[in-house]
Amino acid sequence: MSKIVSLREAIAENVHDGDTLALEGFTHLIPFAAGHEVIRQRRRNLSLVRMTPDLIYDQMIGMGCATRLTFSWGGNPGAGSLFRFRDAIENDWPHSLQIEERSHADIASAYVAGAANLPFSVMRGYTGSDLPKYNDRIRFITCPFTDERLAATPSIRPDVTVIHAQKADRQGNVLLWGILGVQKEAALAAKRVVVTVEEIVDDLRAPPNACVLPQWVVSAVSVVPGGAFPSYALDYYDRDNRFYKAWNNIARERDTFLAWMQRHIVQTADFAEFRRTLGNGGREDQHT
Amino acid sequence: MTADAYSTSEMMTVAAARRLRDGAACFVGIGLPSTAANLARLTHAPHVSLIYESGAIGAKPSVLPLSIGDGELATSADTVVSTPEIFRYYLQGGRIDVGFLGAAQIDRFANINTTVIGSYRKPKTRLPGAGGAPEIAALAREVLIIMQQSARSFVENVDFVTSAGFLDGGDARERAGLPGNGPAAVITDLCILEPDPATRELTVASIHPGVERAAIDAATGWPVRYVSRLRTTDPPSNRELATLRELLRRTAAAHGTGEES
Numbered sequence: 001m002s003k004i005v006s007l008r009e010a011i012a013e014n015v016h017d018g019d020t021l022a023l024e025g026f027t028h029l030i031p032f033a034a035g036h037e038v039i040r041q042r043r044r045n046l047s048l049v050r051m052t053p054d055l056i057y058d059q060m061i062g063m064g065c066a067t068r069l070t071f072s073w074g075g076n077p078g079a080g081s082l083f084r085f086r087d088a089i090e091n092d093w094p095h096s097l098q099i100e101e102r103s104h105a106d107i108a109s110a111y112v113a114g115a116a117n118l119p120f121s122v123m124r125g126y127t128g129s130d131l132p133k134y135n136d137r138i139r140f141i142t143c144p145f146t147d148e149r150l151a152a153t154p155s156i157r158p159d160v161t162v163i164h165a166q167k168a169d170r171q172g173n174v175l176l177w178g179i180l181g182v183q184k185e186a187a188l189a190a191k192r193v194v195v196t197v198e199e200i201v202d203d204l205r206a207p208p209n210a211c212v213l214p215q216w217v218v219s220a221v222s223v224v225p226g227g228a229f230p231s232y233a234l235d236y237y238d239r240d241n242r243f244y245k246a247w248n249n250i251a252r253e254r255d256t257f258l259a260w261m262q263r264h265i266v267q268t269a270d271f272a273e274f275r276r277t278l279g280n281g282g283r284e285d286q287h288t
Numbered sequence: 289m290t291a292d293a294y295s296t297s298e299m300m301t302v303a304a305a306r307r308l309r310d311g312a313a314c315f316v317g318i319g320l321p322s323t324a325a326n327l328a329r330l331t332h333a334p335h336v337s338l339i340y341e342s343g344a345i346g347a348k349p350s351v352l353p354l355s356i357g358d359g360e361l362a363t364s365a366d367t368v369v370s371t372p373e374i375f376r377y378y379l380q381g382g383r384i385d386v387g388f389l390g391a392a393q394i395d396r397f398a399n400i401n402t403t404v405i406g407s408y409r410k411p412k413t414r415l416p417g418a419g420g421a422p423e424i425a426a427l428a429r430e431v432l433i434i435m436q437q438s439a440r441s442f443v444e445n446v447d448f449v450t451s452a453g454f455l456d457g458g459d460a461r462e463r464a465g466l467p468g469n470g471p472a473a474v475i476t477d478l479c480i481l482e483p484d485p486a487t488r489e490l491t492v493a494s495i496h497p498g499v500e501r502a503a504i505d506a507a508t509g510w511p512v513r514y515v516s517r518l519r520t521t522d523p524p525s526n527r528e529l530a531t532l533r534e535l536l537r538r539t540a541a542a543h544g545t546g547e548e549s
Contacts, residue, residue: 026342026371027357051371052419075416078318078354086414101403104341105375105423112372124380128399128452128464129422134408149465179342179357182371234359241354241543 003172003221007196007270010220011037014192015046019159022049022190023056026181027077028234031164032056033227033271034196039063040265049156051107051182052077055230055247058084059265061097062257070100070156072107079244083251093254101135106153111182113155114189125151161190164228165213166236167204168197172215175204178234180211192219196227198236224271294524296477297436299496301327301532302524304388304434304475312385313337315378315424318356320434321388323535324475326352330531339378341420343369351542352535375420379427382467387428389421390435393446396489396510397460398453398471400425400433401446408448418450425451430472437476443509454488461488478504480521484513494519 005013015021015038023031035056038046047068050057054077060066062084074085088097102110105125113121122141132138132151141152163183165176174195176183187193195213200223206212226236230243250260268274294302304324308314310333316325318340326349329336337346342357346366353361362368369378378384391400392415402421406412425431431453435441453471454461461470474481474490478499481490492504492514505512524532 027355028342028359028362071417073417073419074414077356081416089414090411101417103418103422104371104420105379108372108375112376123376123423124427124467125423127426127466128449128455128461129418130403130408130449131418131422178359178362179344179368180370181342181357184370185372232359234362238359239355244354 003215003218004168004170004200005220005222007033007037007222007224008041010034010194010222011041014194014219015041015043015160015162017043018045019043020047020049022156022158022161022186024050024161024163024181024183024186025228025231026052026179027239028179028181028232029164029176029183029228030054030056030231031162031196031227032229032231033224034162034164034194035060036265036271036274038065039261049107049158051104053082053085055082055244058082058247058251059261061085061088062094062251063261064094066097067095068098068100070102070107072102072104076244076247078241080248083248084257087254100137101131102138102153103131106138106151107156108182108185110153110156111185111189114157115185118155120152121155122150122152127151156186156189158186158190160192160194161186162194162196163187164196164224164233166198166233167201168195168221169201169204172218172221173204174213174215174218174221175206176211184211184213187213188217193217194219195221196224197221198225198227198233199223226275227271229275294529296496298524298529298532299521300434300436300475300477302528303480303496303521304432305331305528307432307473307475308333308336308386308388311335313339313383314386314388315339315341315384315420315428317389317421317424318353320390321432323352324434325388326535327528327532330535331528337366339374339384341371341374343371343374345369345374345378351539354543375423379420379423382427384424384428385430387424387431387468389424389431389433389451391433391441393441393443394433394435394474394490395443395446395453397455397457398433398474398483398488398490399446399449399455400451400453401448403448403450405447421451425453425470426466426468428468430469433471433474435474435476437478437504437507439507439509442507454483457488458486478507482515489513491515492518494521496521497523
């Protein structure tokens with residue numbers, strides 16, 4: 001059976017209510033199209049994981065998809081705040097959001113541990129920080145060999161990891177390059193892996209040591225050109241900084257946020273139609 | 289603006305840039321630290337290696353990145369490694385000389401807060417959170433902090449210690465077992481503060497030209513002390529100013545805005 005399916009099928013098959021779901025991409029290759037599809041299919045009670053919950057998690061949280069969030073930095077990179085994320089934490093809107101807050105180094109290590117089938121990650125971290133006071137899953141252990149005190153945190157093993165990549169071949173082998181973030185580790189730590197790609201090619205022509213996910217660790221691959229917009233895909237398109245700035249005005253108030261989500265996500269069939277509703281070649285420069 | 293007139297924000301960026309020595313491996317935060325670190329690279333420190341937590345090592349961007357993972361950081365870098373690698377091998381591995389950070393709030397012992405204003409459970413303002421800062425502040429050999437100074441941001445005690453400075457002062461940092469030496473300087477739009485060698489309290493070491501002590505007192509949430517041999521910061525040189533302005537002009541043109549700083 002082919003792994004290459006529509007994004008609608010990929011999400012319907014692999015992402016279920018109540019799942020622990022990680023969408024990764026560190027500023028680069030953020031899987032926006034897949035996040036939109038999760039919203040369209042009205043998934044609920046998700047435990048979301050992401051180092052940098054940015055606009056896509058603002059959208060998912062504001063639309064009520066999540067009851068839990070594990071993260072390490074929640075902002076609109078270069079542009080400001082995440083108003084829906086903040087409204088959920090500060091005012092329980094649209095409902096309460098339980099947060100598990102960690103650091104970048106920790107979450108990165110926790111995916112490594114998850115991919116390595118270990119129950120916890122060990123690191124030099126958190127000493128002197130208040131984070132362990134508020135997150136009792138950050139603990140300290142003593143090294144059995146040197147007696148050093150080290151931080152231990154639970155590994156992250158999502159039910160589903162979703163990433164965006166530049167290319168896949170027809171068998172579903174996936175190639176990504178540029179800023180890689182934690183995508184390889186997050187994918188290998190997960191039970192199921194959904195990948196959206198810019199294009200399908202006959203031959204990846206990947207150099208040795210390139211970041212390739214072999215097809216047998218991938219559950220589904222969907223072709224979604226531009227699927228990381230408004231973030232970027234190196235060698236395909238640039239980050240749309242105007243969209244990131246415009247998001248502040250869209251998301252600041254609940255009613256403008258909901259109206260925007262209805263018009264552009266809920267009432268559109270897919271990512272291509274979403275891009276068309278933005279007009280101007282899919283660039284968002286309206287200031288609502 | 290005439291050639292020799294400059295803003296307080298330009299003075300801050302220039303003073304911060306000067307603290308970065310040529311050849312250092314510097315882990316850079318986005319925003320003001322990135323501006324200062326790139327100014328250093330374009331002036332006195334051409335051999336500095338700028339490292340961004342997105343995995344770019346030796347980044348040489350022609351314009352300032354708007355985000356920590358802008359494409360030019362990757363394409364201009366010596367290499368790009370994964371996020372686990374940058375944190376585990378380079379930072380935790382002890383290979384970073386300088387961590388260059390910003391903050392929303394700082395206290396008299398240079399502990400920094402980027403998590404919440406108010407209580408953690410019911411915050412008045414929810415800030416972005418830790419990101420890479422706790423481990424950068426802990427593990428880099430030294431830390432430089434650049435931020436605007438005001439009584440709201442320079443407080444006696446931070447609402448939340450996201451990243452450790454000198455904790456309760458004195459030898460508290462060493463006793464806690466933090467590997468790096470901690471903050472070496474806090475560079476603001478008014479002055480440069482450095483930790484007292486014994487108490488580790490942030491103390492004014494250099495005042496920017498034209499700034500009154502009263503202004504620094506008013507912008508500090510504790511009774512701030514001054515070193516006995518107080519210096520006046522050298523004003524920005526023509527080269528520093530021209531390089532900074534050209535960098536900001538290129539950046540504004542590239543990002544399609546006129547408001548970057």
